[in-house]
Amino acid sequence: MPILNWEIEQLQSVMLIFTRMTAIFLTAPVLNTRRVPLHTKIGLSLxxxxxLGPIIQMTSAMPKETLPFAALVFKEAVVGLSIxxxxxxxxxxxxxxGEIADMQSGFAFARLVDPHTGQRISVIGQFQIMMASxxxxxxxxxxxxxxxxxDSYRVMPLG
Known part of the structure; x- marks a missing residue:
């Protein structure tokens, strides 16, 4: 189905899916670091x-007014951030x-700057985050x- 032939309801549906995906990709593990550029996250979300636009179906009719649609966009953002x-x-x-292990072993003052988040993190904590990733x-x-x-679209469908 070419994008140019989509109806407004299909474009609104893709926009809602894009909102949820962007919220998830901004907060999901491995993707929520500084090493993954924002343009990459948004491009992947799009x-x-x-x-998923043609696959996921709306459970109710898409609202025609701006305020109810904005409420749906907000709901999708909250669902995505939660996931x-x-x-x-x-x-x-x-x-x-890792922080607790550092304190117990005496490395509490030896902190590194985490290149992913820009925060100061413990040595063992940094190692464990890399291993967990x-x-x-x-x-x-x-x-x-x-x-x-x-599966989130089965549990919390669009609309």
Missing amino acids: MVALI GFIANMIFAAVQMA LIFLGVDGHHILFSGLL
Whole structure:
């Protein structure tokens, strides 16, 4: 289905999908770092939204007025941010475990600047975050995250 032949409801649907995807990609593990440029995250979100646009169906009619549509955009952003933050909680727990291990072993004052976030992070915490990222990618965690994104439209459909 060419994009030029889409109706306004289909474009609104793609915009809602794009909103959720952008919110997820801004907060999801491995993608929420400074090493992944913002343009890349937005481009990936747009690509996924264009792919999922014809697949995902609206559960109700798309609102014609601006305010109800803005409320739907806000809802999709909140859902996307929630999914991304929940997925990122595991990495935060790993980082906290590294912080505690640093304090217990006497490395509390030896802190590095994390190139991903720009924050000061403990030595063991930095090592554990890098290992957790490698394990996440090694066990196809990004595939699980993408399948969870598709499942999110079954649990919290558009509209």
